[in-house]
Amino acid sequence: MRLKKCKICRAEFSPRNSLQKCCSPACALELVKEQKAKAERKELKARKAKLKSRRDWVKDAQDVFNKFIRLRDKDLPCISCGRYHQGQWHAGHYRSVGAAPELRFCELNVHKQCQPCNNHKSGNVIEYRINLIKKIGADKVEWLERQDHEAKKYSVEDCKEIIQFYKAKCKELA
Ligand SMILES: [Zn+2]
Ligand SMILES: [Zn+2]
Numbered sequence: 001m002r003l004k005k006c007k008i009c010r011a012e013f014s015p016r017n018s019l020q021k022c023c024s025p026a027c028a029l030e031l032v033k034e035q036k037a038k039a040e041r042k043e044l045k046a047r048k049a050k051l052k053s054r055r056d057w058v059k060d061a062q063d064v065f066n067k068f069i070r071l072r073d074k075d076l077p078c079i080s081c082g083r084y085h086q087g088q089w090h091a092g093h094y095r096s097v098g099a100a101p102e103l104r105f106c107e108l109n110v111h112k113q114c115q116p117c118n119n120h121k122s123g124n125v126i127e128y129r130i131n132l133i134k135k136i137g138a139d140k141v142e143w144l145e146r147q148d149h150e151a152k153k154y155s156v157e158d159c160k161e162i163i164q165f166y167k168a169k170c171k172e173l174a
Pocket of ligand 1: 007
């Protein structure tokens with residue numbers, strides 16, 4: 001067998017077989033350690049890449065919540081135009097997330113809406129209000145419209161709870 005250079009100490013040695021990469025058991029052990037450390041660094045890097053920001057978590061929570069709204073309202077028409085149609089359904093916020101972020105996960109504030117109303121008519125809010133009063137009552141609509149809701153900042157933990165909670169609710173309804 002030809003001489004090989006030890007992977008660890010670079011010394012030349014004559015290998016007993018083609019798999020032998022080190023000159024001695026000590027160097028072989030060192031090589032195993034190095035490989036393990038390398039694998040760990042790689043895994044840590046992958047885990048870090050997977051780490052989501054709080055914003056990502058809020059978005060994921062919103063997706064699950066919105067899915068629940070569409071399931072809850074699956075037999076109802078669009079909250080704004082009252083149509084049943086074949087297109088895409090959204091979960092439309094009555095008070096927008098921009099205007100009232102504290103109501104982004106409020107079930108009273110979010111209802112099934114057709115894609116044209118949601119995307120092209122800014123939520124078709126006048127029709128939305130009329131039908132929302134019919135659906136949940138004027139008191140609750142007026143409550144939604146108040147400007148003194150408690151501000152909320154959703155932590156990653158909050159988002160995880162919301163996701164878990166609404167995933168279970170979706171399962172019940174599906
Ligand atoms: Zn060696
Ligand atoms: Zn509509």
